[in-house]
Amino acid sequence: MNNPAALPGLLGDTAARNYAHKLKLFNAFAKPEISRAIASLELKPGMRVLDAGCGTGEVLRWLSPQIQPGGIAIGTDLASAHLAAARTLASRDTWLVQADLLAAPFADASFDLIWSSNVIHHLREPSAGVVFLANLLRPGGRVAMGQSSFLPDMYFAWDARLERATNEAVRSYYRDRYQVNEKELTAVRATVGLLRQTGFRNVTANTFMIERVTPLSLEDENYLVEAIFRDTWGPRLQPYLSGEDYGELSRLCDPLHTDFALRRPDFHFLQTFTLVIGEI
Ligand SMILES: C[S@@+](CC[C@H](N)C(=O)[O-])C[C@H]1O[C@@H](n2cnc3c(N)ncnc32)[C@H](O)[C@@H]1O
Numbered sequence: 265m266n267n268p269a270a271l272p273g274l275l276g277d278t279a280a281r282n283y284a285h286k287l288k289l290f291n292a293f294a295k296p297e298i299s300r301a302i303a304s305l306e307l308k309p310g311m312r313v314l315d316a317g318c319g320t321g322e323v324l325r326w327l328s329p330q331i332q333p334g335g336i337a338i339g340t341d342l343a344s345a346h347l348a349a350a351r352t353l354a355s356r357d358t359w360l361v362q363a364d365l366l367a368a369p370f371a372d373a374s375f376d377l378i379w380s381s382n383v384i385h386h387l388r389e390p391s392a393g394v395v396f397l398a399n400l401l402r403p404g405g406r407v408a409m410g411q412s413s414f415l416p417d418m419y420f421a422w423d424a425r426l427e428r429a430t431n432e433a434v435r436s437y438y439r440d441r442y443q444v445n446e447k448e449l450t451a452v453r454a455t456v457g458l459l460r461q462t463g464f465r466n467v468t469a470n471t472f473m474i475e476r477v478t479p480l481s482l483e484d485e486n487y488l489v490e491a492i493f494r495d496t497w498g499p500r501l502q503p504y505l506s507g508e509d510y511g512e513l514s515r516l517c518d519p520l521h522t523d524f525a526l527r528r529p530d531f532h533f534l535q536t537f538t539l540v541i542g543e544i
Pocket of ligand 1: 273277278287291316317318319320323340341342343346363364365366380381382383386387
């Protein structure tokens, strides 16, 4: 692997870190909306596309058919386990390269489009990452930066107060675990500015709404129960919530409890996926 990052990323990424399961759950869940975001790019046969920080490779698999025949789709990621998962999905016309995004081994002006979703704000210096990616684009090439949850998610349509307390607890958890302050955590919203500051032209933003009500698909249930209720919340939030709120949250997240959120007739979930596109 080329120049592994000396320090873990802002949110703890290293070559050895593995959250492949969570990535797979999210991509299975958000496939309809991410597919619409990909379609909005109007890719053409023969294009060369890089997925920078491709994770477990689902998006690479969806990008590839859009550029056939003759296109090349390459995925690159820091984490060995994520790439191992991506390899199991890769088709014959996709390539995977383990590398730090800031040292990815490609010649300047190699790509027509670089897709990078939920990655750039994991770097300690997002602008250095964007500048590096800009150099990999041919003149007139585009970067497409995806970011989920630009807008606050709606989990509990029936209780904004508990939702606010839960979100605050998640922020406190991140602040303590990774020593990132709230300003750094909300920097995800600055993707438009980030592209403009780094020389991209014709910057546009388009937010795709991920909206679910019951009945849910298996993919929706798996993501919400495992990735959100168990892993993002769960016992790790206990120190950050009052006993009463933690008890209520636990009951809402427990599939065996009568209060389980996904059995409520008023369950209504909203999350956003924003695609910011810029041209070099
Ligand atoms: C939140 S995940 C998103 C993965 C994928 N783009 C997706 O949407 O499913 C962030 C990914 O960025 C990778 N990553 C973090 N820092 C990186 C770096 N410096 N160079 C390359 N990849 C990095 C992580 O290993 C992880 O796979």
